[in-house]
Amino acid sequence: MQIKSTKITLVGAGRIAFHLGKRLQAKGLRVVQVLNRSEGPARNLAGILRCDWSDDWSALDPEVDWVLLAVRDDAIAEVGAALAPFANTALVTHTSGATPGTVLAPYFERFGVFYPLQTFSGERNPVWSKVPFCVDANVPQDVVFLRKIAKVIGNLVYQVTDDQRAVLHVAAVFANNFANHCFAIAEKILEEKQLPFEMLHPLMEETLVKALQDSPADMQTGPAVRGDVETLQRHLHWLQQHPAWQTLYRELSVSINPALDLSATGKSRKKK
Ligand SMILES: NC(=O)c1ccc[n+]([C@@H]2O[C@H](COP(=O)([O-])OP(=O)(O)OC[C@H]3O[C@@H](n4cnc5c(N)ncnc54)[C@H](OP(=O)(O)O)[C@@H]3O)[C@@H](O)[C@H]2O)c1
Numbered sequence: 001m002q003i004k005s006t007k008i009t010l011v012g013a014g015r016i017a018f019h020l021g022k023r024l025q026a027k028g029l030r031v032v033q034v035l036n037r038s039e040g041p042a043r044n045l046a047g048i049l050r051c052d053w054s055d056d057w058s059a060l061d062p063e064v065d066w067v068l069l070a071v072r073d074d075a076i077a078e079v080g081a082a083l084a085p086f087a088n089t090a091l092v093t094h095t096s097g098a099t100p101g102t103v104l105a106p107y108f109e110r111f112g113v114f115y116p117l118q119t120f121s122g123e124r125n126p127v128w129s130k131v132p133f134c135v136d137a138n139v140p141q142d143v144v145f146l147r148k149i150a151k152v153i154g155n156l157v158y159q160v161t162d163d164q165r166a167v168l169h170v171a172a173v174f175a176n177n178f179a180n181h182c183f184a185i186a187e188k189i190l191e192e193k194q195l196p197f198e199m200l201h202p203l204m205e206e207t208l209v210k211a212l213q214d215s216p217a218d219m220q221t222g223p224a225v226r227g228d229v230e231t232l233q234r235h236l237h238w239l240q241q242h243p244a245w246q247t248l249y250r251e252l253s254v255s256i257n258p259a260l261d262l263s264a265t266g267k268s269r270k271k272k
Helices: 015-026 039-049 073-086 140-153 162-192 197-213 229-241 243-256
Strands: 007-011 030-035 052-054 066-069 091-094 111-116 132-137 156-159 260-262 268-270
Touching (some): 015 039, 015 140, 030 039, 039 052, 066 073, 091 140, 111 140, 111 162, 132 140, 132 162, 162 197, 162 243, 229 243, 243 260
Parallel strands (some): 007 030, 066 091, 091 111, 132 156
Antiparallel strands (some): 111 132
């Protein structure tokens, strides 16, 4: 397949469809239509991309080369089944980190995954050169094609199998969702004492810089890694008013330092 003459259908009109669609077009690739379950988002995105749209799966252009499914994980198989009668020999890929490419196997001869390992939200533009694209396909030539596309719209490309991607997604949840949740808890704790969250920004930045420079395990600081039981006790005591955060604090502390034995009452002692 020639990259620039490839005809692409975007299925879905949410965040990923919006960002990938805009980027593909900005790099001269041909998004010819948007298909989506709901009319409004399909119409909006097609307006931005200046292409056709439909909320009817049977409107899938029979001549497209690549169908990019950017729908919710739990809808991928269902939408795949609905599109199958109209897809001819097009390559069909989804964009999910958590779903195996093989969910598309019952419906398409050529299937795969085009997963951008980044968090996309709203209109915030990603730094495309720093987005790792995880690609895979059942046909080796399609892997080559997906690699080329990823190189055109980004810079970092990895071929990642279903097995590897499932675990990669677990790691991504820790690195992004859980780390962000901890930031959110920290913000609420400061709010309770009328302190601005900005006070923690330099600390958060330095934590990230250090984690990127070295192994995060080697960079760990704080009372848990030091085995500072008195401080841990005080923190757990204060957290009694927030039982869910207290549980998290205890579990994370023991995960950092398995030699710690923190009791469920908020008291803690060091294992002998
Ligand atoms: N957002 C991210 O940061 C990110 C990053 C990497 C990968 N991904 C993956 O990209 C895919 C899309 O995520 P997103 O963030 O773009 O989601 P999103 O913004 O929530 O958009 C979801 C899309 O799925 C469609 N959809 C939902 N349920 C459906 C159903 N039952 N049948 C048909 N269509 C349905 C929605 O259509 P309606 O308009 O009709 O609701 C909408 O077009 C997911 O597999 C996700 O894991 C997301």
